[in-house]
Amino acid sequence: MSETEQGTPDLERLRRRDAGAFTWLVNEHRALVLSLGRSLGLSGADLDDAAAEAFAAVYGALPGFEGRSQLRTWVYRIAHRTMVKHRRGLKRKRLGALPEEMADPGGPSPAAEAAASEEQRRIWAAVDRLGQREAAAIELHYQRGWSVEEIADAMECPTGTVKTLLFRGRERLRELLSDMERSHDRA
Amino acid sequence: MTEHDEFEDRLRRALRDRPEPESGINLAAEAMRRGREREAAALRWARWRRRGRWLNVAAAILIIGILAVALWRSPAQETAAGSAEVAWADETEEMAETEWLSDEGAMLEICGVLALGMLLFSAVELSLGEPRRWDWALAN
Numbered sequence: 001m002s003e004t005e006q007g008t009p010d011l012e013r014l015r016r017r018d019a020g021a022f023t024w025l026v027n028e029h030r031a032l033v034l035s036l037g038r039s040l041g042l043s044g045a046d047l048d049d050a051a052a053e054a055f056a057a058v059y060g061a062l063p064g065f066e067g068r069s070q071l072r073t074w075v076y077r078i079a080h081r082t083m084v085k086h087r088r089g090l091k092r093k094r095l096g097a098l099p100e101e102m103a104d105p106g107g108p109s110p111a112a113e114a115a116a117s118e119e120q121r122r123i124w125a126a127v128d129r130l131g132q133r134e135a136a137a138i139e140l141h142y143q144r145g146w147s148v149e150e151i152a153d154a155m156e157c158p159t160g161t162v163k164t165l166l167f168r169g170r171e172r173l174r175e176l177l178s179d180m181e182r183s184h185d186r187a
Numbered sequence: 188m189t190e191h192d193e194f195e196d197r198l199r200r201a202l203r204d205r206p207e208p209e210s211g212i213n214l215a216a217e218a219m220r221r222g223r224e225r226e227a228a229a230l231r232w233a234r235w236r237r238r239g240r241w242l243n244v245a246a247a248i249l250i251i252g253i254l255a256v257a258l259w260r261s262p263a264q265e266t267a268a269g270s271a272e273v274a275w276a277d278e279t280e281e282m283a284e285t286e287w288l289s290d291e292g293a294m295l296e297i298c299g300v301l302a303l304g305m306l307l308f309s310a311v312e313l314s315l316g317e318p319r320r321w322d323w324a325l326a327n
Contacts, residue, residue: 019219026215031207038208048212055218060225123201142195143202174194 011067017059026055029072032144033079039128039135040087050086054079069153076154080136126176134169137162240309247305254298 009021033054037047057078065074127135136155140146148166152159 022219023215026218030210030214034208034210043208045211047208048210048214051210051214052212052217052221055214056221056225059218059222119197120201120204123198124205127202138198139202142198143205170194170198173198 011065014071015063015065017062022059022062025058025071025075029075029079032072032076033083035139035143036076036079036136037083039139040083040132042083042087042090046090050083050090051079053086054082057082070150073150073154076140077156080155122177122180123173126173126180129176130169130172134165134172137165138169138173141166243305244309247302247309250298250302250305254295254302257295 009018009024013021014025030051033051034047037050037054040050042050058075061078065071127138130138133155137151140151140154141148146154148159148162151162155162
């Protein structure tokens with residue numbers, strides 16, 4: 001892992017779980033982890049709780065981080081595992097009792113919706129309707145600019161699978177967007 | 188620019204501007220609190236496991252002791268009690284529906300195997316040294 005940027009703590013400080021270094025890590029990866037939670041359908045207090053769980057897991061695993069993979073892909077892997085498990089627990093407790101359409105899809109806030117253009121809103125809505133893995137690959141690639149190799153490392157799958165997920169995701173988005181445009185034109 | 192590139196560009200522009208979800212809590216502080224809490228719980232669990240091993244050894248020694256006393260006393264009792272003891276045994280045998288329960292030898296064998304198993308388990312556990320701290324992060 002290259003730690004050349006100013007303000008970036010070195011690996012040793014992270015491993016020692018120095019409070020400053022850990023706060024830096026959380027601030028640096030907060031958006032990534034929260035977006036992951038959103039793509040898993042979490043929102044509000046559930047999202048906060050799942051993100052705190054994910055970072056607590058990262059905190060516990062930090063002494064064993066060897067720096068063989070990039071910090072962000074390592075954090076993503078732990079956060080993904082933790083949040084999926086957390087969501088499963090939540091579903092058992094609560095969502096299981098609710099009809100599918102009542103589950104909060106975790107989309108953008110009303111204020112953000114209002115500020116966004118029609119085109120952006122349509123694309124965000126379409127991404128929210130993709131399968132979880134496809135949505136994650138699309139977001140990491142197009143929103144965060146991650147390479148296919150980085151996504152494969154974070155999602156613990158071969159690069160070929162990531163390429164397939166991106167291809168399928170794009171095709172599905174194309175379909176969803178054209179459907180949305182057609183129904184918009186009709187209205 | 189091909190249609191594919193145009194679509195990719197459209198996606199990139201729309202998703203880049205997508206607002207990030209906000210958190211209503213101090214994530215770093217909360218994560219550190221939860222992390223430390225779990226580690227303290229893991230250490231408590233490790234201490235109980237360590238105590239449990241010695242309890243296991245003590246229980247095994249106790250069972251072996253009881254067995255030894257039972258084995259040592261039974262022939263002596265038979266001689267001392269004489270015919271009364273034999274009569275009592277006959278009566279018990281008649282009453283017992285399951286034969287094996289009345290078979291002292293089988294019971295003693297079962298207890299012996301149990302005690303040896305407990306001792307073996309404890310020996311293996313103790314030879315592994317200090318219990319490893321429960322790595323809840325890996326379990327996650």
